[in-house]
Amino acid sequence: MTDLRQQSQPPEVLRDRIAAVLGRARDRSILLTEAVDDDDLVRQHSPIMSPLVWDLAHVGNQEELWLVRDVGGREPVRHDIDELYDAFKHPRKDRPALPLLGPGEARTYVATVRDKVFDLLDGIRFDGRRLVADGFAFGMIAQHEQQHDETMLATHQLRTGPPVLSAPPPPAAAVPVTGEVLIPAGPFVMGSSTDPWALDNERPGHLVDLPAYVLDAAPVTNAEYLAFVADGGYTEPRWWSGPGWRHRSSAGLSAPMHWRRDGTGWGYRRFGRFAPLVPDEPVVHVGYHEAEAYAAWAGKRLPTEAEWEKAARWDPVSGRSRRYPWGDQDPTPEHANLGQRHLAPAPVGAYPAGASPLGVHQLIGDVWEWTSSPFQGYPGFTAFPYREYSEVFFGPDHRVLRGGSFGTDPVACRSTFRNWDLPIRRQIFSGFRCARYARPDEVG
Numbered sequence: 001m002t003d004l005r006q007q008s009q010p011p012e013v014l015r016d017r018i019a020a021v022l023g024r025a026r027d028r029s030i031l032l033t034e035a036v037d038d039d040d041l042v043r044q045h046s047p048i049m050s051p052l053v054w055d056l057a058h059v060g061n062q063e064e065l066w067l068v069r070d071v072g073g074r075e076p077v078r079h080d081i082d083e084l085y086d087a088f089k090h091p092r093k094d095r096p097a098l099p100l101l102g103p104g105e106a107r108t109y110v111a112t113v114r115d116k117v118f119d120l121l122d123g124i125r126f127d128g129r130r131l132v133a134d135g136f137a138f139g140m141i142a143q144h145e146q147q148h149d150e151t152m153l154a155t156h157q158l159r160t161g162p163p164v165l166s167a168p169p170p171p172a173a174a175v176p177v178t179g180e181v182l183i184p185a186g187p188f189v190m191g192s193s194t195d196p197w198a199l200d201n202e203r204p205g206h207l208v209d210l211p212a213y214v215l216d217a218a219p220v221t222n223a224e225y226l227a228f229v230a231d232g233g234y235t236e237p238r239w240w241s242g243p244g245w246r247h248r249s250s251a252g253l254s255a256p257m258h259w260r261r262d263g264t265g266w267g268y269r270r271f272g273r274f275a276p277l278v279p280d281e282p283v284v285h286v287g288y289h290e291a292e293a294y295a296a297w298a299g300k301r302l303p304t305e306a307e308w309e310k311a312a313r314w315d316p317v318s319g320r321s322r323r324y325p326w327g328d329q330d331p332t333p334e335h336a337n338l339g340q341r342h343l344a345p346a347p348v349g350a351y352p353a354g355a356s357p358l359g360v361h362q363l364i365g366d367v368w369e370w371t372s373s374p375f376q377g378y379p380g381f382t383a384f385p386y387r388e389y390s391e392v393f394f395g396p397d398h399r400v401l402r403g404g405s406f407g408t409d410p411v412a413c414r415s416t417f418r419n420w421d422l423p424i425r426r427q428i429f430s431g432f433r434c435a436r437y438a439r440p441d442e443v444g
Contacts, residue, residue, distance in 0.1 A: 008134055008196070014126055018138040019118065021411045025145035026114060028340065028409070029056060032152045035164040038103045045159045047093040048427065054085070055152050057101045059145040060110030061085040066385075068113060071137050072120040077113055088388055131385055134196035139411070140385075143199070146409035153340060153407045154427050156271055157258070163272035170337055170346035170406070173280060177218045177349040177361045182442055183307070185212040188314040189321040190306055191378050192416050201390040202416040204380045205321075208306050212438035215303060215311050218348040218361045219369060219433045220294065223279035225286070226266065228294045229255055239296045244289030247424050257285035257426040271343055280347040282367045282431045288399045288423035291370045291432035303435035305373040305400045305418070311356060312363040312403070312415040324415055325356035325363050331413070336365035337406045338413060345406055345431070365408065367431030368401040368419055375400050375420040393420060405429035 009017065033041060033056050041053045050058075061081060068074050083089055084098050101109060124132065131137045156165055186209065192198045193205040234254045237245045247253070258269050259277070267276050286294075295301050303311075313321040322328055326335055335354035337346045345366040355361045363369075375390075375398040383391045398420040404413035407429050421428055 014135050018135050021142040025142050028149045041103050044096045049155045050092050050095050054095050055148045057106040058085040059148050060113045063141050064113045067117045139197035143412040146412045150407040165271050167343045170342040171350045173347040173349035175349045175352045180214045181217050181358050181360050188310045200384045201418050212443040215435045216433040219282035219431050221280050222277045222283050225283040228297050233297050239293040282345040284367050284431050285426050287426045288370045295434045300434035300436045302372040305371040308371050308402045311360045326354050331410045338365040339409050363403050368405050369403045370432040371400045373400045
């Protein structure tokens, strides 16, 4: 079994990397919270989202708990607020009524915590217990903050009022990408036992043997999804599962979230701006039920997460599982649309350098991709460092999403990274691609 082995970095190199990823996350948190006034910061823009000020203080509190107190063994900064920012004690809908830190207090708190973290980083040894080996706890906190940054970006998409965020448009398509790709039968290593910052649900690496299957070369686009809408896809129960149709009916769904009629066509409201749909852009803000219905209408299905990961990692020449579709090196702006550099998915064909060896494009970045798999632990899973990150969500209620979005930072995105959500959720930057079983004439 071949799993990419990550070499331990010299302490000074690791410290620089940690400082860089923590700093990048904080710069983004500041951008997302300072883009609005204090009234907007404390407002709840949707009952399924927290006020932005809660997210800001929460990332500071998690950083204090794990790095200042646990790793550093230092005195608490604000032990009196731990319960307020425990995500499992207070549902999102109830958080505005809590005695939360105000905007000024929250900013001071997270800055104080960060100062203490950088102070302890200067002298930390990256050996000994598992939590600090290879800087894991620091990487976990950087990933956690970036995950909340993406959540805050989704909150910005839900807010009303004039635009407050801006970014250059994504690159145009560089190559035409159409059709499907045959993924040959055979085993591959799924997950990782060696990536030092892989989270518990990505572990351990294990062998999975798949029959041949066919995967779309690119995510489903607005134009392709519009054909489903125009063909009455939202009014025809036969394309939907039972739970999917019940939700579609009760929620009154008729198109992806944020799509609006624009005369005889459709437009899209994105971060306070309304514009016509971009035909070759991956469709975004669709729930699992919608993705599943489209796939049925197209005569296909959603891929399993094992199928998605094999397409993203398996190298047909070496047989090795790589960290990304293009290889093992970290993403660059030529590989993928990540890190909120743009505020939209890029058109299909915009990142030929990021394609897999078999020719599957844009598996990383642009839109999270729904898979058909429920969220479960891998064989031999062990919760680390706490059950509430992954294990409490295992079961049939949540479906796995893969690949990251334009709002996902590279530190929290790799081909083994697993996201999950309820099938009805559409506020996330979610899209999909389709799969099907290979026909005998395609494999023989």
